[in-house]
Amino acid sequence: xxxxxxxxxxxxxxxxxxxxxxxxxxxxxxxxxxxxxxxxxxxxxxxxxxxxxxxxxxxxxxxxxxxxxxxxxxxxxxxxxxxxxxxxxxxxxxxxxxxxxxxxxxxxxxxxxxxxxxxxxxxxxxxxxxxxxxxxxxxxxxxxxxxxxxxxxxxxxxxxxxxxxxxxxxxxxxxxxxxxxxxxxxxxxxxxxxxxxxxxxxxxxxxxxxxxxxxxxxxxxxxxxxxxxxxxxxxxxxxxxxxxxxxxxxxxxxxxxxxxxxxxxxxxxxxxxxxxxxxxxxxxxxxxxxxxxxxxxxxxxxxxxxxxxxxxxxxxxxxxxxxxxxxxxxxxxxxxxxxxxxxxxxxxxxxxxxxxxxxxxxxxxxxxxxxxxxxxxxxxxxxxxxxxxxxxxxxxxxxxxxxxxxxxxxxxxxxxxxxxxxxxxxxxxxxxxxxxxxxxxxxxxxxxxxxxxxxxxxxxxxxxxxxxxxxxxxxxxxxxxxxxxxxxxxxxxxxxxxxxxxxxxxxxxxxxxxxxxxxxxxxxxxxxxxxxxxxxxxxx
Numbered sequence: 001x002x003x004x005x006x007x008x009x010x011x012x013x014x015x016x017x018x019x020x021x022x023x024x025x026x027x028x029x030x031x032x033x034x035x036x037x038x039x040x041x042x043x044x045x046x047x048x049x050x051x052x053x054x055x056x057x058x059x060x061x062x063x064x065x066x067x068x069x070x071x072x073x074x075x076x077x078x079x080x081x082x083x084x085x086x087x088x089x090x091x092x093x094x095x096x097x098x099x100x101x102x103x104x105x106x107x108x109x110x111x112x113x114x115x116x117x118x119x120x121x122x123x124x125x126x127x128x129x130x131x132x133x134x135x136x137x138x139x140x141x142x143x144x145x146x147x148x149x150x151x152x153x154x155x156x157x158x159x160x161x162x163x164x165x166x167x168x169x170x171x172x173x174x175x176x177x178x179x180x181x182x183x184x185x186x187x188x189x190x191x192x193x194x195x196x197x198x199x200x201x202x203x204x205x206x207x208x209x210x211x212x213x214x215x216x217x218x219x220x221x222x223x224x225x226x227x228x229x230x231x232x233x234x235x236x237x238x239x240x241x242x243x244x245x246x247x248x249x250x251x252x253x254x255x256x257x258x259x260x261x262x263x264x265x266x267x268x269x270x271x272x273x274x275x276x277x278x279x280x281x282x283x284x285x286x287x288x289x290x291x292x293x294x295x296x297x298x299x300x301x302x303x304x305x306x307x308x309x310x311x312x313x314x315x316x317x318x319x320x321x322x323x324x325x326x327x328x329x330x331x332x333x334x335x336x337x338x339x340x341x342x343x344x345x346x347x348x349x350x351x352x353x354x355x356x357x358x359x360x361x362x363x364x365x366x367x368x369x370x371x372x373x374x375x376x377x378x379x380x381x382x383x384x385x386x387x388x389x390x391x392x393x394x395x396x397x398x399x400x401x402x403x404x405x406x407x408x409x410x411x412x413x414x415x416x417x418x419x420x421x422x423x424x425x426x427x428x429x430x431x432x433x434x435x436x437x438x439x440x441x442x443x444x445x446x447x448x449x450x451x452x453x454x455x456x457x458x459x460x461x462x463x464x465x466x467x468x469x470x471x472x473x474x475x476x477x478x479x480x481x482x483x484x485x486x487x488x489x490x491x492x493x494x495x496x497x498x499x500x501x502x503x504x505x506x507x508x509x510x511x512x513x514x515x516x517x518x519x520x521x522x523x524x525x526x527x528x529x530x531x532x533x534x535x536x537x538x539x540x
Contacts, residue, residue: 015266016259037232038100044208044230045096045182051141052212052224053094055134059147059156059222060214062129068122068221094180098208105206106185109227112154112164119153119163123222127155127162134158143228147214150221152176166225175211175223182210187229206230265295273303280310334367393423393510394532397463400427401450408435410448418452420463421530422510430506433499434467434525442471442522454531465527473522482516503527 127147134145138158147156152167166172171181187207207229214222269291280288288310294300341360349357397420405412420427431450438448451466474482485501507514512529 015262016255019255019258019262038098040230040232041098041100041184041206041208042096044228045098045210047141048143048208048210048226048228049094049096049180049182049212051137051143051145052210052226055130055145055147055224055226056212056214056222058133059126059130059224060216062126063122063214063221064216066122066125068120068126068216094212096182098182098184100184103184106170106183108186109207109209110168112161112166113168115151115153115163115165117151117153119151119155120149123149123153123155126222130156141228143226146225148172148176148223148225150176150219152223155222166223169209169211169225171209171211172223172225175213175225176220178213178215178220180210180212182208185209185227266299269294269296269299269303273299273306277306277310285314331371334370337367338364393421394419395422395424395427396420397422397427397452397465397529400424401431401452401465404428404431404435405450408439408448410435410438410450413449413451415453417534418454418463419532419534421532422506422512426506426510430503430527431465431467433503434527437499437525438467438469438471438523441474442469446471446522457528461531463529463531465529466524467527468519468524469522471522473519474516479516483514 127149130147134147134156135158137143138145143158145156145158146154146161146166148154148166152165152172154161154164154166156162167176171183174181185207187205207227209225209227212224212226213220214224272291276288288307290307291300291303294303341364345352345357345360352360397418398414398416401414402412404410422430435448435450438446442448446469448467448469451468453464453466455462455464483500483504485498504514507527507529510529512527514525514527517524517526
């Protein structure tokens with residue numbers, strides 16, 4: 001059962017849904033892949049790296065002032081090595097690289113453990129001067145800050161880990177080996193202080209840890225460990241809620257405008273085309289015309305195609321109507337003759353002389369033969385109109401033309417070989433119809449000539465077939481009607497007026513042309529066919 005059109009979505013609705021989907025999919029992808037949250041994490045990591053670089057510089061300076069030195073270099077009484085040009089550190093920029101989609105989220109940081117040995121005295125002195133600075137900076141940065149000596153013992157902290165070891169923490173071990181490290185860790189809801197009392201913590205799922213080795217003369221003299229919870233996506237979006245609301249309204253307005261433009265450019269022209277098509281289907285003629293100025297190319301092509309289709313159907317309907325009228329007229333005369341003869345024979349058969357009876361019977365037979373000939377010709381015309389041409393159809397026209405010319409007593413001027421893109425049966429029908437037409441109209445004593453040659457034309461190499469006679473020719477008044485169905489000037493000689501119509505159908509079906517050319521005497525028909533590749537002789 002046909003579904004009611006009212007239940008189907010309109011093009012405008014489909015365009016609106018598609019535009020919204022095109023808008024929502026990237027946003028949902030950003031949410032699913034947590035790309036923006038990764039950007040927040042990298043922003044936090046970049047800030048921690050910058051802070052760690054500054055703290056490391058302060059710590060190294062304080063450590064040097066306290067008499068610290070790398071293991072195996074210089075002497076505490078000879079600090080000149082700290083300013084030697086050969087020990088200047090190269091540029092070592094560090095960039096954020098954490099990615100929530102690729103980097104693993106490690107468990108919460110392990111608790112500090114008691115140090116196995118006392119910290120470096122120079123590191124303790126540097127840390128003592130650095131501790132108040134770290135606690136003051138934490139008020140602004142909100143980051144947890146720890147500084148360890150070269151063995152991982154905390155010498156400065158914003159918490160209460162002084163004297164404890166962080167060597168069990170993976171990123172600290174990597175930094176003690178000289179490798180800067182940044183990791184993501186889960187954040188626990190509480191943490192335990194030095195006195196064993198649980199201290200409440202902010203409930204966030206992730207925390208960024210970055211460990212920066214403090215290098216002096218290429219050797220690690222300490223580690224700066226910073227950690228901070230990045231801003232959550234919800235906090236960031238909430239902070240931009242009014243901007244996001246305005247952007248959402250702008251996007252929705254843009255979507256609506258795009259859907260409206262799509263409706264104007266596509267839906268409205270299609271509705272117009274549909275209305276014209278319905279009027280054409282209801283029987284109106286001449287209403288299906290191309291749209292004046294369509295915006296979309298496909299709509300323009302559809303409108304033009306429907307207009308051409310409607311024109312073709314109207315022409316076909318006119319052809320069928322005229323053809324039916326011609327057929328009824330052609331059948332009416334012999335049927336009337338047969339019916340009248342039957343009535344005469346039925347009424348006067350006993351009293352009618354034998355000679356007259358034979359004459360009437362001969363008339364009936366002649367009219368029946370005429371009907372049979374019309375039926376055969378109509379079948380040939382139908383086959384010519386619906387003929388399907390094989391792409392590789394090829395026939396050497398020379399032997400065919402020679403055979404048919406000899407059969408009908410026509411002269412022939414032929415080359416040695418000339419293959420054409422037409423099947424054997426169709427080529428025989430074309431030649432036979434043209435030669436028979438010349439014989440019927442030029443008279444039995446007329447000279448009929450068949451000429452076949454190859455010509456170079458703008459569209460390429462073509463095979464040209466000429467059928468000429470020296471009869472009375474075709475009058476100018478009839479020249480434009482010779483290919484019309486049922487038109488003939490030889491009806492008394494058995495002509496049906498379909499021979500040239502069938503010939504034209506066969507020629508055009510094979511991509512050729514046929515025309516009646518002007519001639520000083522008689523009629524001259526020209527058939528132009530596409531040349532084919534040389535025809536191979538079948539094996540013997």
